[in-house]
Amino acid sequence: MKAEIIAVGTEILVGDIVNTNAQFLSRELFNLGIDMYYQTVAGDNPLRLAEAIRLAFGRADMVIFSGGLGPTEDDLTKETVAEYFGVPLLFHKEIQDEIKEYLKGYAKTGYPESNWKQAYIPEDALILHNKRGTAPGVILEKDGKIAVLLPGPPRELLPMFTEEVVPYLRAKSDFVMEAKVLRLFGIGEARVGEIVSDLMAGGNPTVAPYAKDNEVTLRIAAKGKTKAEAEQMIETVRQEIESRLGEFVYGYNEENMAKTTASLLMNRGLTIACAESCTAGLLTATLGDIPGVSAVLSESIVTYSNEAKMKYLGVQKETLEQFGAVSKETAWEMAEGIRNAANADIGVSITGIAGPDGGTPEKPVGLVYVGVSYCGNVIVKKLNLHGNRTKVRQGTVMHALNAVRECILKNER
Amino acid sequence: MKAEIIAVGTEILVGDIVNTNAQFLSRELFNLGIDMYYQTVAGDNPLRLAEAIRLAFGRADMVIFSGGLGPTEDDLTKETVAEYFGVPLLFHKEIQDEIKEYLKGYAKTGYPESNWKQAYIPEDALILHNKRGTAPGVILEKDGKIAVLLPGPPRELLPMFTEEVVPYLRAKSDFVMEAKVLRLFGIGEARVGEIVSDLMAGGNPTVAPYAKDNEVTLRIAAKGKTKAEAEQMIETVRQEIESRLGEFVYGYNEENMAKTTASLLMNRGLTIACAESCTAGLLTATLGDIPGVSAVLSESIVTYSNEAKMKYLGVQKETLEQFGAVSKETAWEMAEGIRNAANADIGVSITGIAGPDGGTPEKPVGLVYVGVSYCGNVIVKKLNLHGNRTKVRQGTVMHALNAVRECILKNER
Numbered sequence: 110m111k112a113e114i115i116a117v118g119t120e121i122l123v124g125d126i127v128n129t130n131a132q133f134l135s136r137e138l139f140n141l142g143i144d145m146y147y148q149t150v151a152g153d154n155p156l157r158l159a160e161a162i163r164l165a166f167g168r169a170d171m172v173i174f175s176g177g178l179g180p181t182e183d184d185l186t187k188e189t190v191a192e193y194f195g196v197p198l199l200f201h202k203e204i205q206d207e208i209k210e211y212l213k214g215y216a217k218t219g220y221p222e223s224n225w226k227q228a229y230i231p232e233d234a235l236i237l238h239n240k241r242g243t244a245p246g247v248i249l250e251k252d253g254k255i256a257v258l259l260p261g262p263p264r265e266l267l268p269m270f271t272e273e274v275v276p277y278l279r280a281k282s283d284f285v286m287e288a289k290v291l292r293l294f295g296i297g298e299a300r301v302g303e304i305v306s307d308l309m310a311g312g313n314p315t316v317a318p319y320a321k322d323n324e325v326t327l328r329i330a331a332k333g334k335t336k337a338e339a340e341q342m343i344e345t346v347r348q349e350i351e352s353r354l355g356e357f358v359y360g361y362n363e364e365n366m367a368k369t370t371a372s373l374l375m376n377r378g379l380t381i382a383c384a385e386s387c388t389a390g391l392l393t394a395t396l397g398d399i400p401g402v403s404a405v406l407s408e409s410i411v412t413y414s415n416e417a418k419m420k421y422l423g424v425q426k427e428t429l430e431q432f433g434a435v436s437k438e439t440a441w442e443m444a445e446g447i448r449n450a451a452n453a454d455i456g457v458s459i460t461g462i463a464g465p466d467g468g469t470p471e472k473p474v475g476l477v478y479v480g481v482s483y484c485g486n487v488i489v490k491k492l493n494l495h496g497n498r499t500k501v502r503q504g505t506v507m508h509a510l511n512a513v514r515e516c517i518l519k520n521e522r
Numbered sequence: 523m524k525a526e527i528i529a530v531g532t533e534i535l536v537g538d539i540v541n542t543n544a545q546f547l548s549r550e551l552f553n554l555g556i557d558m559y560y561q562t563v564a565g566d567n568p569l570r571l572a573e574a575i576r577l578a579f580g581r582a583d584m585v586i587f588s589g590g591l592g593p594t595e596d597d598l599t600k601e602t603v604a605e606y607f608g609v610p611l612l613f614h615k616e617i618q619d620e621i622k623e624y625l626k627g628y629a630k631t632g633y634p635e636s637n638w639k640q641a642y643i644p645e646d647a648l649i650l651h652n653k654r655g656t657a658p659g660v661i662l663e664k665d666g667k668i669a670v671l672l673p674g675p676p677r678e679l680l681p682m683f684t685e686e687v688v689p690y691l692r693a694k695s696d697f698v699m700e701a702k703v704l705r706l707f708g709i710g711e712a713r714v715g716e717i718v719s720d721l722m723a724g725g726n727p728t729v730a731p732y733a734k735d736n737e738v739t740l741r742i743a744a745k746g747k748t749k750a751e752a753e754q755m756i757e758t759v760r761q762e763i764e765s766r767l768g769e770f771v772y773g774y775n776e777e778n779m780a781k782t783t784a785s786l787l788m789n790r791g792l793t794i795a796c797a798e799s800c801t802a803g804l805l806t807a808t809l810g811d812i813p814g815v816s817a818v819l820s821e822s823i824v825t826y827s828n829e830a831k832m833k834y835l836g837v838q839k840e841t842l843e844q845f846g847a848v849s850k851e852t853a854w855e856m857a858e859g860i861r862n863a864a865n866a867d868i869g870v871s872i873t874g875i876a877g878p879d880g881g882t883p884e885k886p887v888g889l890v891y892v893g894v895s896y897c898g899n900v901i902v903k904k905l906n907l908h909g910n911r912t913k914v915r916q917g918t919v920m921h922a923l924n925a926v927r928e929c930i931l932k933n934e935r
Contacts, residue, residue: 122558124549125732125741127542131563136537145535146570148563150544157559164577319538383824389810390803393824397802400878400911407827408834411796411806414820417864421821421834451830465813498813 110282112143113169115161117177117186118261119152130175130259130266137270141278142286142332143171153183162193166254173274176261178244180223187247190256191231194249198229204236208243237273241265248277287339288330289347293357294366294511298325304353314342316350322500323507324366327354359514370510371399373517374406374455381513382451383409384422384443386434386460387477392506408451412443422446422458435460435472440489444480455516456482457509461492463501475501479509483516523695525556526582528574530590530599531674532565543588543672543679550683554691555699555745556584566596575606579667586687589674591657593636600660603669604644607662611642617649621656650686654678661690700752701743702760706770707779707924711738717766727755729763735913736920737779740767772927783923784812786930787819787868794926795864796822797835797856799847799873800890805919821864825856835859835871848873848885853902857893868929869895870922874905876914888914892922896929 114135116128131148138145147168151161158177165172177186191198205228212220227244230236237246237259244260246269257274259266279285293301298320302309305327308316314331329346333339351358360369374381383393393409396402410421415434418424424442432438440458448456461477468474475494480487490512494504527548529541544561551558560581564574571590578585590599604611618641625633640657643649650659650672657673659682670687672679692698706714711733715722718740721729727744742759746752764771773782787794796806806822809815823834828847831837837855845851853871861869874890881887888907893900903925907917 120732121545122548122561123552124545124547125730127540127545129540132534132537132540134537135535139536146565146567147574148535150561152559154559161560317538385803387810388807389816389819390798390806390822390824391810393803394801394807394915397800397804397824398912398915402802403826406802407825408830409803409824410834411803411810411822411824412820413816417821421823499811502807502811 110143110171111169112138112145112171112173113165114145114148114173114175115158115165116148116150116175116261117153117158118150119154119183121150121176122152130261130263133263133267134173134175134270137275138173140286140288140330141275141282142284143278145169153177153185155185155189158185158189159193162190166193170253171255171257173257173259175259175266178227178246178258178260180221180226180243184226186258187229187231190247190249190258194231194251194254194256196232196234196249196251199232200225201228201230201236204228204230204245207238207245211243235277237269239265239269241268246273248274284332284334285336285339286330286332287336287343288328289343290362291327291329291347291350291354291358292360292365293325293327293354294323294359294507296325296354296357301325301327301354301357305350308346308349314346316346323504325357359511366507366510366514367395368399370514371396371402371405373514375401375404377517378405379455379517380405380407380451380453381455381457382406382447382453383509384418384447384456384458385409385411386413386418386443387463388459388461388502388505388509389413391502392457392459392509395506395510407453410447410450418443418446421450423449433472435462435476435478437478437489437491440478440480441487444482444487444489448482454483455513456480457513458482459505459509461501461505463498463505465498477501477505477508479505479512481509481512481516483513484520486516488512488516523556523584524582525551525558525584525586526578527558527561527586527588528571528578529561529563529588529674530566530571531563532567532596534563534589535565543674543676546676546680547586547588547683550688551586553699553701553743554688554695555697556691558582566590566598568598568602571598571602572606575603579606583666584668584670586670586672588672588679591640591659591671591673593634593639593656597639599671600642600644603660603662603671607644607664607667607669609645609647609662609664612645613638614641614643614649617641617643617658620651620658624656648690650682652678652682654681659686661687697745697747698749698752699743699745700749700756701741702756703775704740704742704760704763704767704771705773705777705779705782706738706740706767707736707772707920709738709767709770714738714740714767714770718763721759721762727759729759736917738770772924779920779923779927780808780812783927784809784815784818786927788814788817790930791818792868792930793818793820793864793866794868794870795819795860795866796922797831797860797869797871798822798824799826799831799856800876801872801915801918801922802826804915805870805872805922808919808923820866823860823863831856831859834863836862846885848875848889848891850891850902850904853891853893854900857895857900857902861895867896868926869893870926871895872918872922874914874918876911876918878911890914890918890921892918892925894922894925894929896926897933901925901929 235248247258331342443458458480464474648661660671744755856871871893877887
């Protein structure tokens, strides 16, 4: 099947929002084994939208629309697509009731009448119920062409696609696409590409590396007659990849570094505390984004100043004077100090130069020390990171999370 | 002038990257007063790209291309556009020298020959020199049609557009577009829209509200014969808007809440320290992203546990027992406690329930107290925030930064 995406909305054409829906839909369609050759953005103008629809259906079997299903006059996707298909819009009482339920806060003062526009659905269309907003989605099939209409807000579009459109498309297909993402840390995309280049040459499964901030992902996608067959094909390639690159693989799919490390801590009941200088709380805040982490993280301290490093962490004045705040020795004492102060199993320390100022020839911007105190040992890693202040701080957090992960696993071997 | 954007790259069609270039270019073209009705994404396929080019030039005077200027076989934008315009590609020795200079690391071992492809430029084209990569940009004008070819990586495309394409387009235009963004906090998009609806009806300047995470922006854009004229038109509207909504306006253009509050602190030399529970360092980390902030921020403490709140901040056991950790009283003592512990001018506290678990009917997920201790006073704000854990934490940080900002300004009145 060939598909296209049309995003509808003047707010995209004037640059007010990034079209992240297109990326989500592209990846999902790719995973389903559906080809896509073009994507289009059109504004809230019925004539120009109609022209985009005509072009897209001239090239593709299915067009997925995002946006233009709202209650206002300029939301015209449903009307324009119905006209292209030559079908009328019919009022659905049950959709009106769903919208009323969603807008029940208005029950006393009167509902916004404009929302009833959203209860009109093209004749014979499949209705995609919206639990997170008032705009229902629509799937319309006619003469071998399929139109899928989805609401624009990502928090409505993403679950509607995953929960309702994916099963619909899987049922239409005579094969199954499965994919698995390997997440690698500590190696670059080019090197990964060299090591698995023979696997990247194959057509099924496909293997594709991709560089993200501070990590590399390797996506394995396979097409099979059954889910089990596709999964077995992926598993074979995964094992081959990990025999070559296993030391760098830290997680799979959506298990990013923060989730991976937090899960290790929570599953083992290991408590952690952080002493952060140049990251100023970003490591703790990153762990703090994971639900339930407060069971193992009860305190952390941001110590930008030398005084704070001495006061809270017991870093020696002599250490700071002799080696400086950004040094292996200071990182060592900070890691020990925070573990003791918090009475935690693991103490992590970060001290470095995030820039843009503060660098010297001996200690340039991007020099960071990360310390981990665990089970009577302290290890300190020296990092030389590149990029601006934000990049240095984010990179440091990834390295610190990974250092904690490695310490826990090494201790179990 | 009517323009379109064509992004070239299979990596966009399969969802590996988000097309952020399109947003940047859309906004820039909008600011230049150039209309855009369509955007397209095409893959690295010469026939389909040629078809997209034909369609785009059938509708627009100018097409801006991003991507497909790399050194590999599948980078075909330049070749395909030159063919559409019917002009040959000519080798430029000076471009080859620039590429050699950029790749000087290869001087000893031999340059990658594939890069010389990048030294071929369509005949009679304007060359946009690339200081951040090997792919030069190109502007090609013929028979009233303009093609602008830019490299795909944003760190190359953005400065090349700003430094070379904007002056080129401004010189072609007989008017000047200027824009100013007002940033508002503490009011919703719909309410802003109602209050300035009469101003939104005007054609020049245009006024458009837009809801972002936790804030609303109002963009004023004006078209004038001179920059001064456009700026004066904007200024008149800005004054009118601020006479209605001034209490909510906290900043302009790129001055987001973190920058605004950090600047207030740094300009006045006011020191700050934070005691964070449910945000787990995110407030401090957000301030920490601003260069130079360590001059006024020397320490902060994350206190998830009651023990930590007592140990570091001197919160009374009785307060925690009587009112709970998430209470006005605890927030009050935390703010006082961190200001004293850090000997800072301003102490900020955050305690709340970020979810997804931990909520009760009396204290639901999203209930957060923010305290600010300054100049002998403590104020505590009670928040009821919506959304998931990440949203609650981010919203809390915005409210805390705004509370600090308001305290500083109020004290100066």
